[in-house]
Amino acid sequence: MSATQTRHPGLNLGSNHQSADDRAETEVFGFWVFMMSDAILFGLLMATYVVMRPNTNGGPGPHDLFELKSIFIETMLLLASSVAIGFSHLALKHEDRPTKMVIWLVVAMALALAFVGFEIHDFLKMAGKGGVPQASGFLSAFFALVPLHGLHVSAACLWGLAILGQLARYGLDDGVKVSMVRLAVLWHFLDLVWIGIFSLVYIGGLA
Amino acid sequence: MTDWGFPFGRLTLDAIPLSDIVTAHGRTELLSGITGSAAAGAAVLGALVALVIVTWKGWWKPLWSDWLTSVDHKKIGIMYIVFSFVMLARALAEAFVMRMQQVVGHDGGGIVMPEHFAQLFSTHGTIMIFFMAMPFLTGMINYVMPLQIGARDVAFPVLNSVSLMLTVAGGIILMVSLVLEPFSTGGWSGYPPYTEAAFNPGAGPDYWIWAVTLSSLGTTFTGINFAVTIYKKRCPGMTLMRMPLFTWTALCTSILMIFAMPPLTIATALLALDRYLDFHLFTNGGGGNMMNYANLFWLFGHPEVYILILPAFGVWSEVFSTFSGKTLYGYTALVIATMAIAVLSFTVWVHHFFTMGQSANLNAAFGIATMLIGVPTGVKIYDWMLTMYRGRVRISVPMLYALAFLFLFTIGGLSGILLANPTIDYQTHNTLFLVAHFHNMLIPGLLFGMIAGYTMWFPKAFGFRLDEKWGYRAAWCWIFGFMGAFFPLYALGLMGMPRRMADYFTGAWLPWTVVALAGAGLIVLAFTFLLVQLRVSVRDRARLAVPVGDPWDGRSLEWGLPAPPPEWNFPALPRVEGRDAFATLKMTGEDLGPPDDGYEDIRMPKNAVLGPVIGALGTGLAFALTWYLWWLALPLAALVPVVLIAQGFRRDTEKVIPAHEVRETWRAFRALAARTPRVSRRAEYTRDNRGHAIPMPQEAAE
Amino acid sequence: MRAAALRWPLPFETSMACAACLASAQAAQADSFLDAAGPVAAAQVSHLRLILILMAIVVVPVFAATPWLVRRYRYGRARGDYRPEWKFSLLFEVLAWGVPFLVVIVLGTILWERTHQLDPYLPVAEAKAPPVVIDVIGYDWKWLFIYPEQGVASVGEMAFPADRPVKLNLTSDTVMQSLLIPRLGSQIYAMKGMRTQLNLAADGPGRFEGRNTQYNGKGFSAQSFTAVAMRPGDFESWVAQARAQGLPFDEKARAALEHKGTKLDLRHALGMPDGTVVHFAAAPTALFDKIAGMKETGE
Numbered sequence A: 001m002s003a004t005q006t007r008h009p010g011l012n013l014g015s016n017h018q019s020a021d022d023r024a025e026t027e028v029f030g031f032w033v034f035m036m037s038d039a040i041l042f043g044l045l046m047a048t049y050v051v052m053r054p055n056t057n058g059g060p061g062p063h064d065l066f067e068l069k070s071i072f073i074e075t076m077l078l079l080a081s082s083v084a085i086g087f088s089h090l091a092l093k094h095e096d097r098p099t100k101m102v103i104w105l106v107v108a109m110a111l112a113l114a115f116v117g118f119e120i121h122d123f124l125k126m127a128g129k130g131g132v133p134q135a136s137g138f139l140s141a142f143f144a145l146v147p148l149h150g151l152h153v154s155a156a157c158l159w160g161l162a163i164l165g166q167l168a169r170y171g172l173d174d175g176v177k178v179s180m181v182r183l184a185v186l187w188h189f190l191d192l193v194w195i196g197i198f199s200l201v202y203i204g205g206l207a
Numbered sequence B: 001m002t003d004w005g006f007p008f009g010r011l012t013l014d015a016i017p018l019s020d021i022v023t024a025h026g027r028t029e030l031l032s033g034i035t036g037s038a039a040a041g042a043a044v045l046g047a048l049v050a051l052v053i054v055t056w057k058g059w060w061k062p063l064w065s066d067w068l069t070s071v072d073h074k075k076i077g078i079m080y081i082v083f084s085f086v087m088l089a090r091a092l093a094e095a096f097v098m099r100m101q102q103v104v105g106h107d108g109g110g111i112v113m114p115e116h117f118a119q120l121f122s123t124h125g126t127i128m129i130f131f132m133a134m135p136f137l138t139g140m141i142n143y144v145m146p147l148q149i150g151a152r153d154v155a156f157p158v159l160n161s162v163s164l165m166l167t168v169a170g171g172i173i174l175m176v177s178l179v180l181e182p183f184s185t186g187g188w189s190g191y192p193p194y195t196e197a198a199f200n201p202g203a204g205p206d207y208w209i210w211a212v213t214l215s216s217l218g219t220t221f222t223g224i225n226f227a228v229t230i231y232k233k234r235c236p237g238m239t240l241m242r243m244p245l246f247t248w249t250a251l252c253t254s255i256l257m258i259f260a261m262p263p264l265t266i267a268t269a270l271l272a273l274d275r276y277l278d279f280h281l282f283t284n285g286g287g288g289n290m291m292n293y294a295n296l297f298w299l300f301g302h303p304e305v306y307i308l309i310l311p312a313f314g315v316w317s318e319v320f321s322t323f324s325g326k327t328l329y330g331y332t333a334l335v336i337a338t339m340a341i342a343v344l345s346f347t348v349w350v351h352h353f354f355t356m357g358q359s360a361n362l363n364a365a366f367g368i369a370t371m372l373i374g375v376p377t378g379v380k381i382y383d384w385m386l387t388m389y390r391g392r393v394r395i396s397v398p399m400l401y402a403l404a405f406l407f408l409f410t411i412g413g414l415s416g417i418l419l420a421n422p423t424i425d426y427q428t429h430n431t432l433f434l435v436a437h438f439h440n441m442l443i444p445g446l447l448f449g450m451i452a453g454y455t456m457w458f459p460k461a462f463g464f465r466l467d468e469k470w471g472y473r474a475a476w477c478w479i480f481g482f483m484g485a486f487f488p489l490y491a492l493g494l495m496g497m498p499r500r501m502a503d504y505f506t507g508a509w510l511p512w513t514v515v516a517l518a519g520a521g522l523i524v525l526a527f528t529f530l531l532v533q534l535r536v537s538v539r540d541r542a543r544l545a546v547p548v549g550d551p552w553d554g555r556s557l558e559w560g561l562p563a564p565p566p567e568w569n570f571p572a573l574p575r576v577e578g579r580d581a582f583a584t585l586k587m588t589g590e591d592l593g594p595p596d597d598g599y600e601d602i603r604m605p606k607n608a609v610l611g612p613v614i615g616a617l618g619t620g621l622a623f624a625l626t627w628y629l630w631w632l633a634l635p636l637a638a639l640v641p642v643v644l645i646a647q648g649f650r651r652d653t654e655k656v657i658p659a660h661e662v663r664e665t666w667r668a669f670r671a672l673a674a675r676t677p678r679v680s681r682r683a684e685y686t687r688d689n690r691g692h693a694i695p696m697p698q699e700a701a702e
Numbered sequence C: 001m002r003a004a005a006l007r008w009p010l011p012f013e014t015s016m017a018c019a020a021c022l023a024s025a026q027a028a029q030a031d032s033f034l035d036a037a038g039p040v041a042a043a044q045v046s047h048l049r050l051i052l053i054l055m056a057i058v059v060v061p062v063f064a065a066t067p068w069l070v071r072r073y074r075y076g077r078a079r080g081d082y083r084p085e086w087k088f089s090l091l092f093e094v095l096a097w098g099v100p101f102l103v104v105i106v107l108g109t110i111l112w113e114r115t116h117q118l119d120p121y122l123p124v125a126e127a128k129a130p131p132v133v134i135d136v137i138g139y140d141w142k143w144l145f146i147y148p149e150q151g152v153a154s155v156g157e158m159a160f161p162a163d164r165p166v167k168l169n170l171t172s173d174t175v176m177q178s179l180l181i182p183r184l185g186s187q188i189y190a191m192k193g194m195r196t197q198l199n200l201a202a203d204g205p206g207r208f209e210g211r212n213t214q215y216n217g218k219g220f221s222a223q224s225f226t227a228v229a230m231r232p233g234d235f236e237s238w239v240a241q242a243r244a245q246g247l248p249f250d251e252k253a254r255a256a257l258e259h260k261g262t263k264l265d266l267r268h269a270l271g272m273p274d275g276t277v278v279h280f281a282a283a284p285t286a287l288f289d290k291i292a293g294m295k296e297t298g299e
């Protein structure tokens, strides 16, 4: 590959990881593109939700179901986990030993899992008030969108575990490094999606 | 879901087509049962014969290690195209049965029952779009694009294999639906609420949902893969504006895939939620709204038709310039036109439902946007004509298709402009006029393009040309068959005949359907001729051999490689100085090899089992979900992340091809080229053409 | 093969011309909008013609120049010059972009104007009398026409006085359908929980085929009806007769309508062995609004 080509924007590994950085060039760029496609997916689900919001079908609506307090906690947890993954990535970039990276990754995963836990708790509470997806078009659209994000977060945690497994097996090799960069991209992306959900679904729903 | 569906889920004996014969009342039901059973029998028999041959010849091992697990873009490309030919055969047969039914069903009755007819148009449409056209063009891009940009492979070779296997998995599901009925009756667009559980509780729409979902996932990955390849894997000097036009269209198509497949994935996934978990997204009651589906589907559907046509446009660009012995006219304009089409294709989706009762303003705006696409498309047509201007036009087989394309596609464009007018669409929507229009774009545009590309690049892939005599025969049959089969449909549409109609009592329609049947017969003949051509060419491969690899006096990098090219494509990444890179080299008598000390070890990706494994899981999962075999679906679904995580643990993924091996291979090739006389274009279709061409300008100067 | 290749453009052009002639000749025998019987369809035909004529500006060059180019620059017997590097001409470029663009501008202007003129939601411009309102409900696989003003309803037949336009309100009690009467004019979808509108008119008395064009299951091909434009007096007596002899719109009728079946099946269910038309003496006024949910699309 010619060195004159522009490199992908955003997260990268820097020159002290030369071989991994070269690999990351293509792989992380590819992952960005994948995120773009995923962003369309979420965008369309959000659009569907907006169109469906009035269709409560006589069932419970946003005001009956959403509680800002726990949404706020969830948001904080997710933002904090994003910060943690950021530290993890910085540690990968600037430290030779993986200890700090691992610690921050574990912190990020714990926060994200707490987020998922709160979210499930919310869903169950909603169900208790009749807020199940079968109840109305509005709730169907809600449950098509929000849990999909939660599923992504859970998958990201699973991926984190897999990376830790690879680290244990192979040490901090190029494969682990490049995976970490991609995981960080995914993590921040999910944060962004959550901001979208937070403002559109929750704030928008209660407004 | 308290019931685990063990062991058969909702599969019963009714699912076997033979049961239709047993329970038949009356002639049409009997004939319908026989048709269905024959199709199922053919599918089972075909599969069995394939298994027996592979076992008998001891091909399992090479099949597995040279093909199924291969991540070589060339082999994956070939597999895509083989797959699409198989699917084309089935969808063509179905088209023929439909044409037949519309002749014999003119007084009611006929040879297939209305519900069987509905399965036929649904599978035909679904197959032609997702499992014939898409794999064909994906295979073509896979084979050609990395060679054209001077790359050794695509950016993500393993993902490429996964994409292929996901597509094949969808195709297998469609094949299974022949044997365990029924398939969906909702057409290729699967509109709810008709496809909702309330109206179609059976397995049909579920088959459709999962087959299409598998294919759309595969296509999304393909789009990402190709786009990244083109952005990141071009050889030194291959700037964007030096890329061959086929690669440009590949880029635009990939970008469309990245953006246009998600709406389809969403549409089918939400429909699945409705059907499986009782959601109310598109249902009649419960606050559902099917108009969201229409928007999502066509937000995919319209860009999709450009995903289909752009690569064919790329092929046409290569064909016109190669067979006119001339550089492409208006390269920049063609690039701009391609991009304009790609962008505009996202702004017109509403024209698929002008009749849904929106405001006139909205309809008019989308109508005008639709017509605007005609401008860059028109420019392309004119630029191809101008490519012939001041050239030396050889009516080779691909060129014959290309010339037919110019005429026929223009007619299709004309009918498209008509349909873009909401006022006209209010009449022609849902009629055979529309069916004629889109076949008019898809057959002369896309399918002819793919066949022309297949004819052109086949010698590159296999080292021998396709027999030209049979090539011309097939081409003429395709051309006249198309006209016979579809021009009558324009008339029928204007006469008010709806699409998707199994029987009718309007006498005036009959003569036209008879002509259309004859046309369809000619098309079946054309397809047969293509098979004969393949058979004859394999038999006569010595006569048709073009080992030096440049049978058509080609212009882009791939023609400078041996036919077939080595696994690693280029002995050293070429350095490109301008457009038509190989044509320029040829004029100066150079080749693509490095200087003598320039050979280096080449690292190539090793085979991977991930693709076949994901494909198998996808097939199994789709089948289990369709028939409510929860006991099977759950473990398969759980295996997917396990397999992906295991893939992450793979480390030893590359093999090294030593420099000396590369050097020897390339030197042998150059020695062969040196021994092989160059031929003029006059000898193109003779046995003297061993793939060593005198460039047309030199020939003309003599 | 050489000889065949040389003759190639002719078969295209002849067969196309033949097809075009035949199409227009045959159209009259089927119910085609080319044989327009109302102002909407007539306007559609004239629009169609206009587009075809204007499009000739961009289409004819392709048809004319391609054979010429092939003949003149054919390898082996070329008469024109050979310029392998020739790849750009400002003049051609301006023509290639400019002419189609101008044509599209003209066509687009016409499109905008006609789309508004023929908006199915607008009353037919040429009509002089107030429209007859008909509420149309799509069932699997028949249409129910309710005449709220006249207080009758029918299946299989949509009668109206020829001197008045009709205003159809459409909805569906089942999957999406689309109502089209080619010789009168446009089609529009009918969807559950929604109301769409279609305004049509006939030039004079006559019988016109109408049908559903959106596939909706095995009875689809039988989902047709006859639109009958009647002399004013005839319409009055049609209404009177429906009132006098039509069936009651009771639970049995409703169940039979909702049952999946064609209009023939409906008659069977209602105890009338043959014929294709059913008249009801009463119009179930609230039924349409209930099914349509009075939610409008558009606007």
Ligand code: HEM
Pocket (backbone or CB within 6 Å): B092, B095, B096, B098, B099, B121, B122, B124, B125, B126, B128, B129, B133, B186, B187, B188, B189, B435, B439, B442, B443, B446, B447, B485, B498, B499, B500, B501, B520, B523
């Ligand atoms: C080559 C010969 C072909 C023949 C004879 C043929 C024939 C037909 C027929 C008879 C129908 C049903 C029309 C109806 O609704 O009444 C149909 C529908 C369709 N065909 Fe083809 N076809 C051919 C090729 C293709 C190709 C190459 C494509 C796409 C690449 C294609 C895509 C479709 C689609 C999308 C539909 C609509 C299915 C639906 O109604 O949902 N066909 N074709």
Ligand SMILES: [Cu+2]
Pocket (backbone or CB within 6 Å): B301, B302, B305, B348, B349, B351, B352
């Ligand atoms: Cu479209």
